[in-house]
Amino acid sequence: MYILKNSWINIVRSKGRNLLIGIIITIITISALVALSINKSSKNLKENYINSNPVEVSFSLDMRSIRNERIENSDLTIEPINEDDIKNYGNSKYVKDYYYTYQKSLSSDDVDAISISDILKKEDNSEEDRPNDMMHDNKMASQGDFKFVAYSDIAYIENFLNGTNKIISGSIFDNDSEANVIVISSDLAEENDLEVNDKIKFYDPEDTDKVCEFEIIAIYEDTSTNDDNFMNMNVMNSQNQIYTTMTAIKSMIDENNSNNISAKFYLTSSDDIEKFKEEVTEKGLSSYYTLNDNQDAILETLKPVENISNFSMTFLVIILIVGIIILIVINMINIRDRKYEIGVLRAIGMNKLKVSVELILELFIVSLVSLIIGTLIGISASQPITNKMLENEINSYTEEKQEVENNFGRGNIERKGFNKMEANKNIDYVDNLNVKIDIYTILQLFGVVILITIISGSITIISINKYEPNKILQNRV
Amino acid sequence: MCILKIENLNFSYDKEKYVLKDINLDFKEGKAYGIFGKSGAGKTTLLSLIAGLEKITDGDILYDNKSIKKINRDNYRSSEIGVIFQSYNLLPHLTALENVILSMDISRVKVQDKKKKALELLKRVGLDEKKANRKILTLSGGEQQRVSIARALSYDAKIILADEPTGNLDKETEEDILNLLISLADKDNKCVIIISHSNKVKEKVDIVYYLVNGKIKVTN
Numbered sequence: 001m002y003i004l005k006n007s008w009i010n011i012v013r014s015k016g017r018n019l020l021i022g023i024i025i026t027i028i029t030i031s032a033l034v035a036l037s038i039n040k041s042s043k044n045l046k047e048n049y050i051n052s053n054p055v056e057v058s059f060s061l062d063m064r065s066i067r068n069e070r071i072e073n074s075d076l077t078i079e080p081i082n083e084d085d086i087k088n089y090g091n092s093k094y095v096k097d098y099y100y101t102y103q104k105s106l107s108s109d110d111v112d113a114i115s116i117s118d119i120l121k122k123e124d125n126s127e128e129d130r131p132n133d134m135m136h137d138n139k140m141a142s143q144g145d146f147k148f149v150a151y152s153d154i155a156y157i158e159n160f161l162n163g164t165n166k167i168i169s170g171s172i173f174d175n176d177s178e179a180n181v182i183v184i185s186s187d188l189a190e191e192n193d194l195e196v197n198d199k200i201k202f203y204d205p206e207d208t209d210k211v212c213e214f215e216i217i218a219i220y221e222d223t224s225t226n227d228d229n230f231m232n233m234n235v236m237n238s239q240n241q242i243y244t245t246m247t248a249i250k251s252m253i254d255e256n257n258s259n260n261i262s263a264k265f266y267l268t269s270s271d272d273i274e275k276f277k278e279e280v281t282e283k284g285l286s287s288y289y290t291l292n293d294n295q296d297a298i299l300e301t302l303k304p305v306e307n308i309s310n311f312s313m314t315f316l317v318i319i320l321i322v323g324i325i326i327l328i329v330i331n332m333i334n335i336r337d338r339k340y341e342i343g344v345l346r347a348i349g350m351n352k353l354k355v356s357v358e359l360i361l362e363l364f365i366v367s368l369v370s371l372i373i374g375t376l377i378g379i380s381a382s383q384p385i386t387n388k389m390l391e392n393e394i395n396s397y398t399e400e401k402q403e404v405e406n407n408f409g410r411g412n413i414e415r416k417g418f419n420k421m422e423a424n425k426n427i428d429y430v431d432n433l434n435v436k437i438d439i440y441t442i443l444q445l446f447g448v449v450i451l452i453t454i455i456s457g458s459i460t461i462i463s464i465n466k467y468e469p470n471k472i473l474q475n476r477v
Numbered sequence: 478m479c480i481l482k483i484e485n486l487n488f489s490y491d492k493e494k495y496v497l498k499d500i501n502l503d504f505k506e507g508k509a510y511g512i513f514g515k516s517g518a519g520k521t522t523l524l525s526l527i528a529g530l531e532k533i534t535d536g537d538i539l540y541d542n543k544s545i546k547k548i549n550r551d552n553y554r555s556s557e558i559g560v561i562f563q564s565y566n567l568l569p570h571l572t573a574l575e576n577v578i579l580s581m582d583i584s585r586v587k588v589q590d591k592k593k594k595a596l597e598l599l600k601r602v603g604l605d606e607k608k609a610n611r612k613i614l615t616l617s618g619g620e621q622q623r624v625s626i627a628r629a630l631s632y633d634a635k636i637i638l639a640d641e642p643t644g645n646l647d648k649e650t651e652e653d654i655l656n657l658l659i660s661l662a663d664k665d666n667k668c669v670i671i672i673s674h675s676n677k678v679k680e681k682v683d684i685v686y687y688l689v690n691g692k693i694k695v696t697n
Contacts, residue, residue, distance in 0.1 A: 002582035013570050344566045347530060348628070349555020350583045470530040473566060474521075 029374025113145035170218030327456035343472030486536035514688035559629025584632035
């Protein structure tokens with residue numbers, strides 16, 4: 001008890017020094033609390049975000065491998081993926097759900113496709129100014145104007161899920177419908193005076209004898225603003241997209257042509273991605289197919305959060321190192337200044353341990369008070385600091401993108417090969433990190449501060465063990 | 478009764494030149510001893526060894542028939558022997574009263590009311606309550622020496638060891654302090670050992686030892 005009393009007396013009598021130590025520990029506490037809470041919250045956010053965003057896996061042909069292989073083996077053929085393969089892959093314990101789509105471009109003599117050229121023509125009738133629209137008037141033999149899409153499960157039609165497309169007339173077909181029915185865009189309907197129940201004939205541009213009549217079952221409104229009209233190809237225009245049933249599309253395609261089919265598998269957990277990849281390889285998926293997952297895309301949106309988390313932890317380490325060094329120096333000066341006091345205490349019989357405890361207790365009391373003050377400030381400062389850091393981080397990303405566009409003199413600069421869709425995709429960065437300080441974080445904080453107290457206090461123990469009372473007192477005389 | 482016995486004590490700081498050579502002495506309770514010698518004779522070294530501030534390397538010192546080499550020297554210093562240093566060695570940031578109470582705390586002596594006892598001790602050495610509550614540096618040299626004596630008495634040590642206790646004091650104060658120390662032997666049955674140059678001390682103590690070149694030369 002007297003040790004505690006003496007420690008308190010010593011704290012009060014050395015206000016300046018203890019105030020300095022207190023300020024250093026308060027700064028360390030605030031930094032540690034902000035860093036730990038950002039780190040914890042970002043980990044939670046990442047976990048929740050990954051869990052709330054389904055783990056998607058799709059496959060694509062690895063064209064580079066194929067080209068390389070063909071240089072050595074010109075007879076190389078690849079077994080295409082068909083519907084049975086997809087069903088086989090989907091029948092996996094790692095797969096929660098899956099769907100597949102067939103796509104086929106078709107042409108029609110009954111209806112005109114919506115064309116960018118037409119729109120420009122309406123605005124300016126000058127023939128000379130018309131863009132060179134090779135796709136409109138001189139349709140390529142193998143490319144139709146309309147993109148027919150059929151989903152194995154209509155619940156996965158992304159455009160309806162995200163609201164880009166919305167049925168405004170009629171209603172969409174069922175999954176098990178075998179009818180030759182279609183859902184067209186309102187723009188296409190207006191352009192060609194079409195209504196629900198009207199029938200249109202479409203043919204395969206690769207085989208003009210393959211003709212099928214489809215009945216309009218519903219009309220959707222297309223609110224997409226993306227200009228995906230690559231090279232003025234009508235088929236790329238979203239308003240020319242037509243949804244149909246599996247049965248209907250199969251009547252127009254070669255089921256063995258893997259170019260027409262694509263699939264998406266939803267896995268139960270991101271931990272299963274590699275296991276699923278191994279399983280489909282075992283089930284016979286050609287090595288020329290690559291399986292792509294959406295984890296990078298998900299993590300991309302969390303990049304600013306991850307960055308501030310990493311930055312805050314690096315900052316914490318620097319603050320800790322600098323703080324410990326400063327505290328050790330202050331302690332060394334303190335011990336040197338109080339050499340006589342230590343000598344007297346030792347001479348009148350206070351053992352080394354008790355002298356050490358008394359001095360460390362002083363540091364601990366100052367640390368504890370600073371810890372409480374720092375925690376209170378840190379709790380109220382964590383959220384604003386985090387918001388500011390996140391805002392700055394997102395701004396720097398946006399500015400970086402803007403700068404690149406400015407350098408080119410225009411936007412929509414593709415930087416990912418030919419994948420225009422991906423390149424132009426705007427990343428919705430996570431811009432809200434709700435910082436929560438729980439008991440675990442507070443305990444971590446206490447651990448950090450106790451650790452630096454012990455490390456800087458250890459210099460006290462080492463110094464005291466070095467001192468012999470007789471020598472201290474003799475030197476003073 | 479012999480409370481402290483020095484047996485064949487030799488001491489060297491560098492293992493070459495011996496500061497103390499073959500010292501054999503007995504100290505009894507109720508007696509006042511004076512150890513005299515010129516500067517460098519080994520007086521302070523002998524005090525340090527008796528006080529347990531220095532480790533014994535050759536020979537032995539027995540306290541109450543127990544070798545101080547085998548007992549905890551911190552406990553020995555805090556409870557069994559009261560040392561009065563020439564330079565007082567008080568804690569300047571504490572009051573006279575706090576210095577005495579701290580010594581009691583360290584010794585873990587069982588006292589009902591430490592403050593009351595400390596005030597009594599300080600009164601006994603001539604310091605009133607007002608002075609008892611003053612910080613050490615506001616007291617005169619003589620008053621500080623009195624605090625030092627009160628501190629040595631605070632845990633009822635059987636031996637009081639004083640190193641030049643009157644070295645920094647005027648004649649009048651020297652007389653007072655010496656009388657006080659001698660009274661501890663006479664009235665309180667303490668074994669009082671005073672290391673000094675002063676002839677006054679020589680006159681007052683019961684037994685005188687001379688240290689010459691590390692050896693006990695003359696006794697009376």
